[in-house]
Amino acid sequence: MKKRVKGSEAVLLALMQEGCDTIFGYPGGTIIPIYDDLYRYADKIKHILVRHEQGAVHAAEGYARSTGKTGVCMATSGPGATNFVTGIADAKLDSTPIVCISAQVNAEKLGTDFFQEADIIGITLPITKWSHQITSASEICETIAKAFYIARSGKPGPVVISITKNAETELTDFEYDKKELLKEIIKEPAMPDERLINKAAFLINNAEKPLIIAGQGIILSGAEKELAEISGKGNIPVATTLMGLSAIPTSNPMFVGRVGMHGNLAPNAMTQEADVIIAAGMRFSDRVTGNIKGYAPRAKIIHIEIDPSEIDKNVRAYLPLTGDVKAILASIIPQIKTTDRSSWMDFAKKKNKEEFAKIVEPGTTEKGCGEILMGQVIKEISQKSGGKSIIVTDVGQNQMFTARYLSFEKERSWITSGGLGTMGFGLPAAIGAKAGNPHREVIAIIGDGGFQMTMEELGTIMQCHINIKIVLMNNSFLGMVRQWQELFYDKRYSNTELENPDFQEIAQAYGIRHKRVSDCGKLNESIDDMLACKGPYFLEIIVKKEENVFPMVPAGADLNNIILGKTTNDK
Amino acid sequence: MEKKNFTVTAVGKYGLEILNRISGLYLQKNIPVSSLLFTRGENGTGSYRLEVEAPENTMARTILQMKNIVDIKDVNYYTNK
Numbered sequence: 059m060k061k062r063v064k065g066s067e068a069v070l071l072a073l074m075q076e077g078c079d080t081i082f083g084y085p086g087g088t089i090i091p092i093y094d095d096l097y098r099y100a101d102k103i104k105h106i107l108v109r110h111e112q113g114a115v116h117a118a119e120g121y122a123r124s125t126g127k128t129g130v131c132m133a134t135s136g137p138g139a140t141n142f143v144t145g146i147a148d149a150k151l152d153s154t155p156i157v158c159i160s161a162q163v164n165a166e167k168l169g170t171d172f173f174q175e176a177d178i179i180g181i182t183l184p185i186t187k188w189s190h191q192i193t194s195a196s197e198i199c200e201t202i203a204k205a206f207y208i209a210r211s212g213k214p215g216p217v218v219i220s221i222t223k224n225a226e227t228e229l230t231d232f233e234y235d236k237k238e239l240l241k242e243i244i245k246e247p248a249m250p251d252e253r254l255i256n257k258a259a260f261l262i263n264n265a266e267k268p269l270i271i272a273g274q275g276i277i278l279s280g281a282e283k284e285l286a287e288i289s290g291k292g293n294i295p296v297a298t299t300l301m302g303l304s305a306i307p308t309s310n311p312m313f314v315g316r317v318g319m320h321g322n323l324a325p326n327a328m329t330q331e332a333d334v335i336i337a338a339g340m341r342f343s344d345r346v347t348g349n350i351k352g353y354a355p356r357a358k359i360i361h362i363e364i365d366p367s368e369i370d371k372n373v374r375a376y377l378p379l380t381g382d383v384k385a386i387l388a389s390i391i392p393q394i395k396t397t398d399r400s401s402w403m404d405f406a407k408k409k410n411k412e413e414f415a416k417i418v419e420p421g422t423t424e425k426g427c428g429e430i431l432m433g434q435v436i437k438e439i440s441q442k443s444g445g446k447s448i449i450v451t452d453v454g455q456n457q458m459f460t461a462r463y464l465s466f467e468k469e470r471s472w473i474t475s476g477g478l479g480t481m482g483f484g485l486p487a488a489i490g491a492k493a494g495n496p497h498r499e500v501i502a503i504i505g506d507g508g509f510q511m512t513m514e515e516l517g518t519i520m521q522c523h524i525n526i527k528i529v530l531m532n533n534s535f536l537g538m539v540r541q542w543q544e545l546f547y548d549k550r551y552s553n554t555e556l557e558n559p560d561f562q563e564i565a566q567a568y569g570i571r572h573k574r575v576s577d578c579g580k581l582n583e584s585i586d587d588m589l590a591c592k593g594p595y596f597l598e599i600i601v602k603k604e605e606n607v608f609p610m611v612p613a614g615a616d617l618n619n620i621i622l623g624k625t626t627n628d629k
Numbered sequence: 630m631e632k633k634n635f636t637v638t639a640v641g642k643y644g645l646e647i648l649n650r651i652s653g654l655y656l657q658k659n660i661p662v663s664s665l666l667f668t669r670g671e672n673g674t675g676s677y678r679l680e681v682e683a684p685e686n687t688m689a690r691t692i693l694q695m696k697n698i699v700d701i702k703d704v705n706y707y708t709n710k
């Protein structure tokens with residue numbers, strides 16, 4: 059039904075048509091008309107007032123990744139819009155569906171260096187899946203329908219809409235017939251030829267040492283069930299990438315760990331031994347392959363991927379299957395034969411045992427000196443949360459230790475910045491995850507460096523009563539960079555030591571319950587207190603200053619050169 | 630790897646932002662473009678024609694990435710030799 063409304067109202071009505079219930083944003087001059095209508099629609103669309111527009115984008119990402127819906131963020135023109143940039147780049151590399159709306163100066167003033175004019179479309183062209191500048195209210199419905207469709211279809215990604223102020227204030231006819239609005243762009247998802255599906259099944263059935271490497275594509279397409287099914291039916295071990303964590307429960311007997319630079323020993327070794335690799339919804343990033351020349355030397359690679367441009371980009375596929383991973387797995391499963399692969403699984407067990415003895419045991423057990431190890435913290439949190447919480451990390455050692463020691467039992471439980479590796483992602487992304495999942499526990503694990511990049515979002519937590527648990531792993535270092543300096547730059551710690559503020563006072567100032575723990579003996583009860591707390595909680599853990607994350611495949615080395623520990627006292 | 634001269638043609642929607650996405654892709658990948666022709670067709674369509682120099686396999690991948698640009702309908706390329 060047609061309705062005559064102002065452009066600003068049309069934006070909100072269109073967002074509601076797309077199922078948007080939450081907007082993360084920050085107002086300013088050019089976007090006031092939309093905020094004025096938000097005031098009226100407050101009971102239908104929740105607005106979470108962040109403290110920096112970068113936080114709005116990361117929160118929208120956290121919301122999208124944890125719910126499977128499209129995240130929405132909003133900002134004013136100029137500095138509001140440019141503050142979006144890091145978050146948009148993050149969403150692009152991690153294929154996260156978000157719609158970022160920023161206002162713009164009046165259409166007739168475009169290009170005049172008007173107050174708070176920045177060409178956000180031009181600035182973000184290389185980091186968006188699509189973008190459009192609305193200069194007339196009549197474009198609003200079609201643009202928003204397109205934006206949501208593009209953000210979540212195919213390989214998802216960020217979309218930017220810039221809306222000039224005159225378009226917000228003009229009147230327009232609001233009519234939202236999605237089919238009609240999208241008729242020019244809707245595409246049927248591609249599906250590989252049946253012969254290719256048969257060939258994939260043949261290769262898998264005849265493999266002695268097959269390995270599935272599951273990426274985030276599994277989660278994006280909702281193929282967790284199919285993944286478990288194909289693996290269970292064929293006795294095929296499953297490894298995940300960093301972004302694929304929580305696509306399969308850690309307790310699944312076929313799960314062998316995580317591949318990549320700081321991944322587990324077993325799946326990295328299995329990659330080098332496998333005769334068939336089923337790469338499902340992953341893109342062979344350099345963090346996964348190490349030196350490409352030495353990667354998976356024995357394997358025929360079946361690459362299941364929605365984006366044709368990813369095929370053969372980094373690693374040559376023996377059998378590319380382009381399309382939706384859920385549909386493709388579902389079509390292969392009926393042909394999979396149950397095959398005994400126990401000796402191949404024994405290989406995984408042997409490697410896991412070796413890793414346990416060399417890394418896990420020493421890395422999660424107190425050595426009598428009272429210093430807390432990051433691995434210990436994560437192990438405790440993992441046990442106490444039962445693998446059911448949504449875990450959001452920042453970037454650095456905190457992220458890699460969490461990826462190593464956390465168990466997952468539920469899907470969409472792992473949110474991290476993988477492709478861009480954005481410090482400052484953790485806190486706002488956790489806010490977004492909680493906004494989308496009010497009934498799930500959300501725990502943010504953050505380093506002292508990254509926390510200081512977006513800690514202003516404590517204000518958002520305070521004002522909007524966001525009940526998240528924040529675990530700050532304070533080592534007074536930019537830990538991951540320090541680790542590289544230690545291992546590859548003869549311990550020259552150039553600008554990686556941090557003189558930190560009193561984080562307890564900061565949490566106190568925001569009215570958030572807080573505690574600092576530095577004694578190993580108190581770790582357990584501190585985590586219990588945090589989890590028992592009804593509201594948000596800030597737990598600062600003083601961890602060992604110079605600890606290293608192992609295993610590690612040095613950048614550019616091949617997977618066989620995995621380092622299990624250094625020869626000094628860290629071993 | 631040996632570089633060759635290619636002509637790339639793309640058709641899709643007309644728009645400077647699409648032209649910028651195409652030129653941005655070549656810029657990001659550091660592929661030299663010696664000529665770029667952009668023409669407006671009927672009913673909001675546009676055609677894009679580039680002369681570029683790149684190794685064959687880089688070209689094949691770049692074409693797939695061009696096809697990913699929303700609003701580009703089809704992309705073709707051929708070597709000039």
Ligand SMILES: Cc1ncc(C[n+]2csc(CCOP(=O)(O)OP(=O)(O)O)c2C)c(N)n1
Nearest residue numbers: 454455456479481505506507508536537538
């Ligand atoms: C925005 C940004 N700047 C710089 C880096 C480079 N970087 C990667 S990890 C890291 C150190 C992180 O330190 P901290 O947050 O204290 O976490 P830790 O490694 O100690 O757990 C840095 C500086 C980055 N990833 N992101």
